[in-house]
Amino acid sequence: MATAPKGTKDLLPQESYKWQYIEDTAREVASLFNVSEIRTPTFEHTEVFTRGVGDTTDIVNKEMYTFLDKGERSITLKPEGTAGVARAFVENGLFNSALPVKLYYITPCFRYERPQAGRLREFHQFGVEFLGSTSPSIDAEAIVLADTFFKKLNVNGLKLHVNSIGCKTCRKEYHKALIEYYKKNEDKLCPLCKERLYKNPMRLLDCKNEECKKLAINAPKILDYICDDCREHFNSVQNYLKTAGIDFIVDAGIVRGLDYYTKTVFEFVSENIGAQGTVCGGGRYDSLIADLGGQDVAGIGFALGIERLLLLMENTGVKIGNEHAPLIYIAPMGEQEKYVAFKTVLSLREKGISAETDNMNRGIKAQFKYADKIKAQFVGVIGSEELNNGVIKIKDMKLGTEEQVKLDGVYEYLRIKKND
Numbered sequence: 001m002a003t004a005p006k007g008t009k010d011l012l013p014q015e016s017y018k019w020q021y022i023e024d025t026a027r028e029v030a031s032l033f034n035v036s037e038i039r040t041p042t043f044e045h046t047e048v049f050t051r052g053v054g055d056t057t058d059i060v061n062k063e064m065y066t067f068l069d070k071g072e073r074s075i076t077l078k079p080e081g082t083a084g085v086a087r088a089f090v091e092n093g094l095f096n097s098a099l100p101v102k103l104y105y106i107t108p109c110f111r112y113e114r115p116q117a118g119r120l121r122e123f124h125q126f127g128v129e130f131l132g133s134t135s136p137s138i139d140a141e142a143i144v145l146a147d148t149f150f151k152k153l154n155v156n157g158l159k160l161h162v163n164s165i166g167c168k169t170c171r172k173e174y175h176k177a178l179i180e181y182y183k184k185n186e187d188k189l190c191p192l193c194k195e196r197l198y199k200n201p202m203r204l205l206d207c208k209n210e211e212c213k214k215l216a217i218n219a220p221k222i223l224d225y226i227c228d229d230c231r232e233h234f235n236s237v238q239n240y241l242k243t244a245g246i247d248f249i250v251d252a253g254i255v256r257g258l259d260y261y262t263k264t265v266f267e268f269v270s271e272n273i274g275a276q277g278t279v280c281g282g283g284r285y286d287s288l289i290a291d292l293g294g295q296d297v298a299g300i301g302f303a304l305g306i307e308r309l310l311l312l313m314e315n316t317g318v319k320i321g322n323e324h325a326p327l328i329y330i331a332p333m334g335e336q337e338k339y340v341a342f343k344t345v346l347s348l349r350e351k352g353i354s355a356e357t358d359n360m361n362r363g364i365k366a367q368f369k370y371a372d373k374i375k376a377q378f379v380g381v382i383g384s385e386e387l388n389n390g391v392i393k394i395k396d397m398k399l400g401t402e403e404q405v406k407l408d409g410v411y412e413y414l415r416i417k418k419n420d
């Protein structure tokens with residue numbers, strides 16, 4: 001028997017309702033913030049990510065699912081959502097629409113990583129991208145959107161860490177300081193960091209290697225190097241966050257693992273889900289669109305890992321939506337009755353009531369057992385007596401009470417019960 005590939009997961013009915021709840025909440029919050037959905041392809045030309053995400057990042061260096069298609073084109077399954085959205089923004093001329101363009105997506109992502117709790121090879125992100133504004137208010141808005149989403153889901157225990165990693169100009173001095181610092185310890189670095197030290201020293205701060213992590217602790221801090229413009233922007237973002245009443249920690253350790261970030265970066269981190277504690281990460285990317293060949297358009301966004309969010313909610317005992325259950329199961333006791341049950345169920349469904357009946361030729365006892373398993377709130381029995389009198393016996397499974405209802409009045413009866 002074939003098995004699912006390592007690092008992937010089947011989503012079965014006893015879990016899929018949780019995902020629907022998370023996704024519905026994401027869509028609801030996006031709509032409150034006037035954010036519209038964008039769907040981009042699951043795969044892109046590889047260069048979208050090498051140029052967009054950056055070729056010194058872990059994602060591009062180690063984690064991408066890249067292959068040649070039958071036309072010999074290099075194709076990559078999306079490891080993240082932003083680069084594809086930026087590509088679509090440029091290609092479809094969204095620059096000419098009313099700015100800022102506020103987009104969200106819910107998408108699978110693919111990264112070749114070592115699978116463990118909160119780390120899969122196919123995982124899912126809810127992400128948001130705001131394009132066309134450099135205003136610090138919109139940085140805050142992106143963060144508030146994520147925070148609102150968490151609050152709506154009753155998620156607790158997440159801490160918001162914010163930082164500024166400056167712009168291309170002020171980062172030059174910082175890079176020099178980092179190279180100076182790391183040069184002294186070059187022999188302790190992992191092979192990848194040795195290689196990228198001169199190309200992109202900030203990546204070393206985000207390396208997962210234990211020795212590199214230790215060295216990162218005492219490395220020079222970006223906030224000592226950012227220019228007046230970036231500092232003012234960062235102060236303003238913080239003022240907006242305070243206005244929104246959101247608690248945050250300024251954390252110079254947050255640099256993010258993708259090359260496209262500038263100025264604001266942030267993470268929502270949990271201590272309740274082990275080593276993979278970052279549930280949501282994001283930041284500003286003022287040169288990404290231009291890097292991909294587009295206009296000079298600023299952007300800010302975040303991506304939130306749905307598996308990690310679920311892990312956190314499960315570990316902290318938060319209720320995650322309601323499992324699907326029909327309102328009524330209709331149990332026919334004979335052949336004739338089956339047609340009546342069939343018809344009744346169809347007419348209830350037409351009117352918006354979730355209903356189920358027998359498709360397994362079960363006896364009445366087995367039907368009650370089944371109705372119990374699928375958690376039907378009511379069971380309606382149609383036997384020969386009911387058939388002759390045009391009625392149905394409806395049992396409330398929770399209360400154990402029973403009532404006889406006219407067949408043509410079942411909908412009205414359930415409608416009232418449902419709203420009780």
Ligand code: ATP
Nearest residue numbers: 113118119120123257278279280281303304305308
């Ligand atoms: P990490 O530091 O844990 O590797 P990252 O910096 O690579 O995370 P991002 O690229 O910022 O992660 O992705 C945003 C979010 O997507 C993460 O905060 C996390 O919730 C989720 N995520 C990233 N990689 C995975 C994965 N392999 N499996 C499950 N979720 C993931």
Ligand code: MG
Nearest residue numbers: 058059113257
């Ligand atoms: Mg990663």
